Amino acid sequence: MAREMKLRTRTQEGQVEILVLVNHPMETGLRKDKASGKPIPAHYIRELQVELNGKLLADVKIGISMSENPLLGFRSTVAKNGDKLKVSWKDNLGESGTAEAVVDVS
Amino acid sequence: MNPITRRTFLKGSLASGVLAVAAGAGLVKPTSVLAASWPQSAFEAKGIDDALKALYGSASAAESSAITIKAPIQAENGAVVPIAVSTSLPGVESIAVLVKENAQPLVAAATLNGAAGYFSARMKMGKTSDVKVVVKAQGKLHTATQQIKVTVGGCGG
Numbered sequence: 001m002a003r004e005m006k007l008r009t010r011t012q013e014g015q016v017e018i019l020v021l022v023n024h025p026m027e028t029g030l031r032k033d034k035a036s037g038k039p040i041p042a043h044y045i046r047e048l049q050v051e052l053n054g055k056l057l058a059d060v061k062i063g064i065s066m067s068e069n070p071l072l073g074f075r076s077t078v079a080k081n082g083d084k085l086k087v088s089w090k091d092n093l094g095e096s097g098t099a100e101a102v103v104d105v106s
Numbered sequence: 107m108n109p110i111t112r113r114t115f116l117k118g119s120l121a122s123g124v125l126a127v128a129a130g131a132g133l134v135k136p137t138s139v140l141a142a143s144w145p146q147s148a149f150e151a152k153g154i155d156d157a158l159k160a161l162y163g164s165a166s167a168a169e170s171s172a173i174t175i176k177a178p179i180q181a182e183n184g185a186v187v188p189i190a191v192s193t194s195l196p197g198v199e200s201i202a203v204l205v206k207e208n209a210q211p212l213v214a215a216a217t218l219n220g221a222a223g224y225f226s227a228r229m230k231m232g233k234t235s236d237v238k239v240v241v242k243a244q245g246k247l248h249t250a251t252q253q254i255k256v257t258v259g260g261c262g263g
Binding site: 015017026028030046047050052055056057058059060061062063064065066067068070071072073074075076077078 | 144145148149185186187188190192205208209210211212213214215216217218219220221222224225226227228229230231
């Protein structure tokens with residue numbers, strides 16, 4: 001949807017590293033608005049899946065201790081150039097997003 | 107002639123049966139990719155042990171030297187603390203990261219399916235704390251811990 005996502009692949013220590021960035025406020029629900037003193041409602045990504053060529057590679061469950069604009073890294077020993085990557089996420093308010101990319105470590 | 111013989115009737119019902127199965131599979135597919143549901147009790151747990159029990163059914167994990175935590179010893183900004191976990195353990199099923207002193211310690215739990223034993227993320231830390239990493243490999247729990255100091259106020263003191 002509206003939130004920007006970035007997907008990047010690179011070679012690290014002989015493996016293909018997949019980096020996923022999602023622009024998301026990751027509001028914990030514990031913070032208070034300084035001006036009004038009212039708590040800011042929780043709004044955070046709860047799950048994120050990475051698929052490699054249509055097969056689930058990683059399924060991450062996420063809590064409020066994850067930073068704003070989460071950057072997640074995964075590695076694969078079998079991924080190669082041209083492989084299809086798909087990342088999808090869902091947050092606690094039902095918002096979701098998907099991004100696709102192709103492995104490119106040349 | 108009777109337009110609906112037994113044979114044509116069977117053919118027709120078989121075909122529609124196959125169609126129904128195909129439609130059913132099509133409907134099920136998107137959700138099956140989403141695997142297990144979000145483990146609320148694990149994330150809402152206030153302590154590491156409770157979170158691990160809710161997540162893996164057990165809080166006892168053996169210290170392992172095969173787990174490497176790459177994280178700063180001192181983090182200037184507690185809102186963004188990078189951490190990378192790698193392990194040489196075979197058959198890694200899941201990697202979980204927990205910050206002991208956080209209100210809700212469980213940062214993330216990654217279930218890996220054919221991926222290498224590696225997971226990196228950026229986490230929030232309220233204050234200086236032990237960061238515990240739990241790796242589930244071949245059905246067993248392994249753990250490693252590192253303390254990360256968080257500079258309050260960001261003055262580098």
